[in-house]
Amino acid sequence: MAKARRQVTEKLSLIDIVFELVDARIPASSRNPMIDEIIKNKPRLLLLNKADKADPKVTKEWISYYKESGVHALAINSQAGEGMKQIVNEAKVILTDKFDKMAAKGIRPRAIRALIVGIPNVGKSTLINRLAKKNIAQTGDRPGITKAQSWIKVGKELELLDTPGILWPKFEDQEVGLKLATTGAIKDTILNLQDIAVYALRFLEENYPDNLKERFDLDQIPDDIVILFDEIAKRRGTMMSGGLTDYDKTAELIIREIRTEKLGRLTFEKP
Numbered sequence: 544m545a546k547a548r549r550q551v552t553e554k555l556s557l558i559d560i561v562f563e564l565v566d567a568r569i570p571a572s573s574r575n576p577m578i579d580e581i582i583k584n585k586p587r588l589l590l591l592n593k594a595d596k597a598d599p600k601v602t603k604e605w606i607s608y609y610k611e612s613g614v615h616a617l618a619i620n621s622q623a624g625e626g627m628k629q630i631v632n633e634a635k636v637i638l639t640d641k642f643d644k645m646a647a648k649g650i651r652p653r654a655i656r657a658l659i660v661g662i663p664n665v666g667k668s669t670l671i672n673r674l675a676k677k678n679i680a681q682t683g684d685r686p687g688i689t690k691a692q693s694w695i696k697v698g699k700e701l702e703l704l705d706t707p708g709i710l711w712p713k714f715e716d717q718e719v720g721l722k723l724a725t726t727g728a729i730k731d732t733i734l735n736l737q738d739i740a741v742y743a744l745r746f747l748e749e750n751y752p753d754n755l756k757e758r759f760d761l762d763q764i765p766d767d768i769v770i771l772f773d774e775i776a777k778r779r780g781t782m783m784s785g786g787l788t789d790y791d792k793t794a795e796l797i798i799r800e801i802r803t804e805k806l807g808r809l810t811f812e813k814p
């Protein structure tokens with residue numbers, strides 16, 4: 544954490560704005576809790592990435608919530624390139640004052656300089672590639688730039704630092720850890736598979752019961768979580784010889800299907 548923090552801090556002096564990437568399915572839990580302290584009052588745009596995997600209704604709630612709190616936020620899908628134009632436009636709005644002041648001092652207009660930060664696997668590289676598409680070759684073509692800090696041009700109006708800042712999530716909080724594991728932000732080996740699946744099933748039972756019933760052909764959801772596992776195992780054949788439920792295998796199937804949207808677009812926390 545200290546190293547990640549130092550690396551981001553060093554880059555802050557070079558940039559105008561931070562693009563903080565979070566997972567739209569868990570906008571709060573996928574933030575690094577130290578981020579505010581690290582970036583201090585540097586302008587920031589919060590990007591709820593992987594919005595294509597999240598419940599659109601809840602994403603709207605998050606966006607309104609941020610708006611009310613004075614936080615600039617956008618929902619995007621880096622994989623498909625949705626929301627890319629809005630990123631540039633929003634950054635321009637956020638930095639209007641700064642650039643006006645620079646112009647008043649006679650400083651020549653230049654592109655907005657941004658740094659992408661976020662926890663592992665949140666989509667930082669995908670976003671850079673998406674934004675950079677047209678001009679990335681230009682950056683890569685020049686020899687001897689590997690060690691130097693280099694900028695990736697995004698049109699005329701934006702430049703990105705080529706290496707994003709990686710900030711680790713914090714999962715001292717059990718529930719944050721379970722959410723990160725459910726969405727695949729942290730490796731499955733960190734937490735017990737069955738614990739993750741139990742957490743996810745209970746969450747679905749409460750928030751998305753119809754998705755759960757439909758996917759696993761259940762008339763009703765059994766109260767007892769073990770029976771729920773058994774029912775899913777019976778339907779999916781995740782049993783050991785002798786017909787007993789293989790709980791690990793069943794847990795793995797449940798988690799995999801949640802992550803690949805087989806149970807629909809899900810968001811695991813509300814504002």
Ligand SMILES: Nc1nc2c(ncn2[C@@H]2O[C@H](COP(=O)(O)OP(=O)(O)OP(=O)(O)O)[C@@H](O)[C@H]2O)c(=O)[nH]1
Nearest residue numbers: 592593594620621622662663664665666667668669
């Ligand atoms: N569905 C969907 N998948 C995405 C989106 N953005 C990224 N991904 C996928 O998420 C995975 C991780 O993306 P990366 O861009 O490698 O994430 P990263 O933040 O650079 O990860 P690290 O380099 O490990 O820190 C990849 O499989 C991407 O294809 C998105 O908006 N929607």
Ligand SMILES: [Mg+2]
Nearest residue numbers: 666667668669
């Ligand atoms: Mg990456």
